[in-house]
Amino acid sequence: MKIGIGCGADPAKIQKSLEKIKDKAEYVLFLKDVLDEPLDWIHYDISEEPEIRLVDALFNGEIDAAVRGTLPSNKTMKALKKRAGTNKLRRVAILQTADNKKFLLAPVGVDEGWSVDEKIEFIREAKPLADKIGLNNSVAVLSGGRFGDIGRHKIVDKTISDAERISELTGSDNCEILIEDAVLNHGIIIAPDGISGNLIFRTLCLLGGGDAHGAPVLNIGKIFVDTSRAGIDYSNAVLLAISLVKK
Incomplete structure (x- = not known):
């Protein structure tokens, strides 16, 4: 090999x-x-x-x-x-928290995952990867705020409505902005967009004592x-x- x-x-x-x-x-x-x-x-x-x-x-x-x-x-x-x-690459990062909790995160490229359809594709392709590497394949979809934050900003509102739609279409769990809860029971985390996903990755691995195992390109x-x-x-x-x- x-x-x-x-x-x-x-x-x-x-x-x-x-x-x-x-x-x-x-x-x-x-x-x-x-x-x-x-x-x-x-x-x-x-x-x-x-x-x-x-x-x-x-x-x-x-x-x-x-x-x-x-x-x-x-x-x-x-x-x-x-x-x-x-024209698009779909990368899914395999991350590990400081207390050794592993999960998949997508999107992590700043130009990736900006539409509902793209995030649904990430979910479809991440599940077989989770199965291959022995992770829980349940999916948590994140947004830019809690349901109670609707009306505070139009961009936040869109992330909340998008997360709700994605959850309904894929049978995933809408975990709002609560990533700290989402990682407890889900092996796949879907960020609101590529920028926030990249920031989650960098914060966890470069500041928070976590680790990265690479990001396979799935498509x-x-x-x-x-x-x-x-x-x-x-x-x-x-x-x-x-x-x-x-x-």
Whole structure:
């Protein structure tokens, strides 16, 4: 099994992450420049545009799964959209709270999940992922306020009405703005939009002592696990990619 990992910056951080799991798979590091201290058990794919090369290798079958690693998001996601033939990517983040409660969160891309239909698609595709990784597949839909907040602001009102409609159409639970309650009994959390989802992810993982296990892209027919360049370790995301290949 070959797993490709993008390396746009801080190659030592990527290699240190792989050291922990070196026997789990073969690894190919996609990067722009030759390293001063390469490791003999890692393959290195050097190119002028490693973002495009990583995506091409995935779709050409040269690797079984790809992890973005530290490659820049904008260029990598653009290449992925083009090769997959889609205008929208649906990423679902696998998160873990400081007290080890795991759940799926979507949308987490700032340009994702801005319509009722998009969020329904996230629910449809997140449930099989939850089943694959052994999480509760019940869904909590969040909004920008409680029912009692209706009338305070038109944007808040829209998030509340959207959450109610999504819950009715999918049989999910409308948990209003109460994410702290939603994670207790639901394995899938649907944020009001991509901005709030991204903020939830960053607050939990970068400020709140939580952890991220990567964000698989669910609508491209290939295994691609997105990651944040702000992360300090990528072994969880790589292990997720390995697990998804096996399943």
